[in-house]
Amino acid sequence: MNKIRVAVNGYGVIGKRVADAVLLQPDMELTGAADITSDWRIASAAGRIPIYAATEQAQPEMVAQGIPVQGSFGELLDGSDVVVDSTPKHVAAKNIERYRSAGLKIVLQGGEAHETTGHSFVASANYESALDRESTRVVSCNTTSIVRVLGALDDADLLLRARGVLFRRATDPWESHLGGIMNTVVPEQKIPSHQGPDAQTVLPDLDVITIAAKGSHTQTHNHYWTLQLTREASTEEVLEALRGDSRIAFIRMSDGLTALNSTVELMRDLGRPRGDMWEVAIWEDLVTVSGNEAFLTYQVCNEAIVVPETIDAIRALTGSVRQAGASMTITDETLGMRQDFLRDSGVAS
Amino acid sequence: MNKIRVAVNGYGVIGKRVADAVLLQPDMELTGAADITSDWRIASAAGRIPIYAATEQAQPEMVAQGIPVQGSFGELLDGSDVVVDSTPKHVAAKNIERYRSAGLKIVLQGGEAHETTGHSFVASANYESALDRESTRVVSCNTTSIVRVLGALDDADLLLRARGVLFRRATDPWESHLGGIMNTVVPEQKIPSHQGPDAQTVLPDLDVITIAAKGSHTQTHNHYWTLQLTREASTEEVLEALRGDSRIAFIRMSDGLTALNSTVELMRDLGRPRGDMWEVAIWEDLVTVSGNEAFLTYQVCNEAIVVPETIDAIRALTGSVRQAGASMTITDETLGMRQDFLRDSGVAS
Numbered sequence: 001m002n003k004i005r006v007a008v009n010g011y012g013v014i015g016k017r018v019a020d021a022v023l024l025q026p027d028m029e030l031t032g033a034a035d036i037t038s039d040w041r042i043a044s045a046a047g048r049i050p051i052y053a054a055t056e057q058a059q060p061e062m063v064a065q066g067i068p069v070q071g072s073f074g075e076l077l078d079g080s081d082v083v084v085d086s087t088p089k090h091v092a093a094k095n096i097e098r099y100r101s102a103g104l105k106i107v108l109q110g111g112e113a114h115e116t117t118g119h120s121f122v123a124s125a126n127y128e129s130a131l132d133r134e135s136t137r138v139v140s141c142n143t144t145s146i147v148r149v150l151g152a153l154d155d156a157d158l159l160l161r162a163r164g165v166l167f168r169r170a171t172d173p174w175e176s177h178l179g180g181i182m183n184t185v186v187p188e189q190k191i192p193s194h195q196g197p198d199a200q201t202v203l204p205d206l207d208v209i210t211i212a213a214k215g216s217h218t219q220t221h222n223h224y225w226t227l228q229l230t231r232e233a234s235t236e237e238v239l240e241a242l243r244g245d246s247r248i249a250f251i252r253m254s255d256g257l258t259a260l261n262s263t264v265e266l267m268r269d270l271g272r273p274r275g276d277m278w279e280v281a282i283w284e285d286l287v288t289v290s291g292n293e294a295f296l297t298y299q300v301c302n303e304a305i306v307v308p309e310t311i312d313a314i315r316a317l318t319g320s321v322r323q324a325g326a327s328m329t330i331t332d333e334t335l336g337m338r339q340d341f342l343r344d345s346g347v348a349s
Numbered sequence: 350m351n352k353i354r355v356a357v358n359g360y361g362v363i364g365k366r367v368a369d370a371v372l373l374q375p376d377m378e379l380t381g382a383a384d385i386t387s388d389w390r391i392a393s394a395a396g397r398i399p400i401y402a403a404t405e406q407a408q409p410e411m412v413a414q415g416i417p418v419q420g421s422f423g424e425l426l427d428g429s430d431v432v433v434d435s436t437p438k439h440v441a442a443k444n445i446e447r448y449r450s451a452g453l454k455i456v457l458q459g460g461e462a463h464e465t466t467g468h469s470f471v472a473s474a475n476y477e478s479a480l481d482r483e484s485t486r487v488v489s490c491n492t493t494s495i496v497r498v499l500g501a502l503d504d505a506d507l508l509l510r511a512r513g514v515l516f517r518r519a520t521d522p523w524e525s526h527l528g529g530i531m532n533t534v535v536p537e538q539k540i541p542s543h544q545g546p547d548a549q550t551v552l553p554d555l556d557v558i559t560i561a562a563k564g565s566h567t568q569t570h571n572h573y574w575t576l577q578l579t580r581e582a583s584t585e586e587v588l589e590a591l592r593g594d595s596r597i598a599f600i601r602m603s604d605g606l607t608a609l610n611s612t613v614e615l616m617r618d619l620g621r622p623r624g625d626m627w628e629v630a631i632w633e634d635l636v637t638v639s640g641n642e643a644f645l646t647y648q649v650c651n652e653a654i655v656v657p658e659t660i661d662a663i664r665a666l667t668g669s670v671r672q673a674g675a676s677m678t679i680t681d682e683t684l685g686m687r688q689d690f691l692r693d694s695g696v697a698s
Contacts (some may be wrong), residue, residue: 163575165514167534167562183566184610185516187573189602191637191644211573211644213516216565217532224536224560226512226575253538261533288540295540295560 003029004318007080007104009054009073009095010087011035011042013172014109017307018084019049020273024334025311027320031080034073038065052076054087077102082314085109092116100134105317107310110140110198120201122147123312123331124245127324130316138309141302142166142221143198145280146210148245149298151203153227156241159206160292161228166195166212166221169302173218181216188212220260220277221300229292238294239287246332247308249279249339251299253286263299266341276304278337308335352378353667356429356453358403358422358444359436360384360391362521363458366656367433368398369622373683374660376669380429383422387414401425403436426451431663434458441465449483454666456659459489459547469550471496472661472680473594476673479665487658490651491515491570492547494629495559497594498647500552502576505590508555509641510577515544515561515570518651522567530565537561569609569626570649578641587643588636595681596657598628598688600648602635612648615690625653627686657684 004027008019011033022030032050035042036058043065045051050070053059062069070076077083077098082105085092089111096116099106106117114120117135121127125147130136139147146164153159170181193212200206215222229238242248251257257266267275282298289295311331312324321327331337353376357368360382371379381399384391385407392414394400399419402408411418419425426432426447431454434441438460445465448455455466463469466484470476474496479485488496495513502508519530542561549555564571578587591597600606606615616624631647638644661676670676680686 163512165516165573167516167564181608183568184608184613185564185566185571186608187571187602187632187635187646189607189635191635191646209575209639209642209644211575211646213571213573213646215516215534217534219532222534222536222562224514224562226558226560253536258538259530259533259535264533283536286536286538286540290558293558295558297536297540297560297562 001027001320003027004314004320005029005031005079005081006314007031007076007083008033009083009085011045012086012088013174013303014306015084015086016045017274017276017304018086018310019045021307021311021335025330026334027330028314032070032076034076038062038067042067077104080104082107082317084310084314096135106135107313107317108135108137109306110138110143112137114201121309121313121316122151122202123309123324123328124148124247125151125202127312127316127327130313131322132319133317136313136317138306138313139198139202140195141300141305142168142195143202144305144309145223145298145300146195146199146208147202148247148280149242149282150199150206150208152242152245152248153238154203154206155244158229158233158238158241159227160230161207162225164208164210164223164225166193166210166223168212168214168221169218170214170216171218172303181214183216185216186214217260219264221302222260223298223300225296227294227296229294232292233289233294235287235289238289239284242282243339246328246339247279247337249281249341250284251281251341252284255342260299270341274303276307277301278304278308278335279339280305308332308337350376350669352376353663353669354378354380354428354430355663356380356425356432357382358432358434360394361435361437362523362652363655364433364435365394366623366625366653367435367659368394370656370660370684374679375683376679377663381419381425383425387411387416391416426453429453431456431666433659433663445484455484456662456666457484457486458655459487459492461486463550470658470662470665471500471551472658472673472677473497473596474500474551476661476665476676479662480671481668482666485662485666487655487662488547488551489544490649490654491517491544491572492551493654493658494572494647494649495544495548495557496551497596497629498591498631499548499555499557501594501597502587502590503552503555504593507578507582507587507590508576509579510556511574513557513559513572513574515542515559515572517561517563517570518567519563519565520567521652530563532565534565535563566609568613570651571609572647572649574645576643576645578643581641582638582643584636584638587638588633591631592688595677595688596628596686598630598690599633600630600690601633604691609648619690623652625656626650627653627657627684628688629654657681657686
């Protein structure tokens with residue numbers, strides 16, 4: 001079988017990770033990454049990844065800066081089956097017509113509106129509904145985590161209603177000055193915040209409301225949930241339901257993983273590329289059940305969590321793998337995803 | 350009528366503010382402040398406040414450092430009617446016997462257990478039950494805010510159940526290195542956190558569960574609440590209930606008060622002593638009601654919020670003012686408390 005030829009447009013926080021993940025897939029070929037920058041961000045890819053200028057205007061400066069530009073954006077698209085657009089928010093929507101006329105399958109990211117593709121994607125929840133479609137949108141990092149976690153509880157018929165507080169990172173680590181959030185907390189100016197409705201683009205029946213705020217930290221998001229269960233349940237039942245999603249990992253306060261930064265450090269110690277955590281990390285020993293209510297806390301690596309979903313979305317659109325589980329297993333194994341970082345050396349089964 | 354003679358033991362974050370507030374009360378006299386430190390913290394009080402050494406061991410060093418020590422701790426207690434103990438957590442419990450044998454009324458702070466005094470105090474909720482008691486405990490900053498806000502909704506028969514996420518400051522501003530929290534979030538290692546049960550020491554029938562975490566910031570706490578109401582209500586009804594507590598103030602995103610630090614800066618601009626905010630500040634334009642559910646976000650100045658409660662507790666124990674409202678009005682007016690910082694120049698009525 002021919003490999004799926006994948007182009008990545010936008011070599012930023014998400015794009016560079018997707019490109020690396022594509023390189024690891026046995027059934028995919030990375031045709032190249034396109035961008036408009038000519039600084040360290042794209043230079044770091046030289047020699048590893050075929051680089052293209054995403055616009056005609058950008059190409060001369062890239063060449064002048066010594067970036068080994070392989071060709072025009074049109075040539076990249078012509079040699080690809082699927083394009084993953086990870087350009088900044090709202091840019092992708094303008095690129096769609098071009099992708100469409102080049103006959104490509106299109107994977108957008110969560111910065112775009114659901115309406116742009118008419119389909120929003122989280123592998124464990126709705127892989128099959130994306131099969132053979134022209135396009136889909138991988139939902140944002142926070143929404144991905146919500147769908148994984150609430151979806152797992154919903155699959156076990158345990159979830160009636162979910163109310164969450166999302167404590168977001170101020171900005172991405174590499175642009176630590178952009179957010180400008182020092183020694184404060186910035187509540188989002190609207191309740192509910194957008195992540196609840198966004199999760200409903202994947203799981204329409206979810207009764208979910210979120211409140212969000214940005215903190216002073218730059219590394220990873222942090223969610224706090226109050227869940228109304230459909231019935232009284234034990235902590236073990238809730239944990240068992242959560243274990244049903246292979247992309248939920250369990251961490252423990254009792255292991256000394258007591259804060260966002262300890263988990264971030266653990267990812268580095270585990271040799272993860274860029275310290276990435278593709279899993280949602282739930283504090284197992286903070287999962288608290290009282291009657292028909294459950295409370296839980298988890299951590300979301302905003303830079304990495306959508307990468308496995310993007311890989312699966314590529315397979316779903318091309319239709320090359322027909323079952324979610326089959327695609328997820330390839331992705332999880334090639335990336336090295338785990339449900340327990342300390343006690344279980346194997347891939348989530 | 351004789352003024353109530355008040356001693357403050359522990360001239361720290363709370364004690365120094367209580368001392369200043371006592372100085373403002375027409376019916377109180379500050380007999381002195383005791384501490385064991387001899388550095389800038391107590392030196393800054395010299396000439397304004399009579400200083401006493403809280404222990405015999407501390408006195409020589411204080412004198413050597415030029416602190417104008419007025420006399421022994423026993424002399425301070427002998428000349429007082431009430432002692433406010435704002436020493437560090439768990440120290441006050443050891444002092445109680447001494448206060449008792451000196452025949453003093455005793456006000457402890459929220460770091461001590463409810464059992465230490467058998468009574469926990471928030472003026473708007475249970476002033477009358479503290480009348481003529483020997484001792485009470487002013488609950489902590491977070492708990493005070495919870496009792497004010499949930500109590501106001503409960504008084505309006507609107508509150509069925511409250512679930513909150515408390516985003517705490519890392520440490521107090523003056524000891525910014527002690528907390529050691531940089532670029533992370535530290536979830537409390539237990540759900541529920543202690544603030545819910547603590548609020549029940551004042552309002553036993555409150556159905557409240559809290560989840561807490563510490564952020565990287567040092568200025569003020571931040572609460573996010575999901576409330577189950579007793580019935581469907583309008584946003585205006587919920588706001589009206591909240592306005593029923595004179596120590597709840599309303600701030601607005603639409604006024605550009607978009608983060609914890611903007612409110613902190615506003616307090617400085619208003620000329621507040623030490624930039625203190627004694628009120629709970631609720632974001633009025635974030636109060637969101639949907640059917641019988643309400644969501645709200647507020648800010649708690651952990652250094653200052655318990656100060657008015659402490660002043661009222663002094664009056665309640667001595668029995669000099671028999672109604673909560675009467676005491677609170679004196680306190681609120683002398684401090685200059687407000688329900689609206691921008692549109693209403695007067696005292697909360």
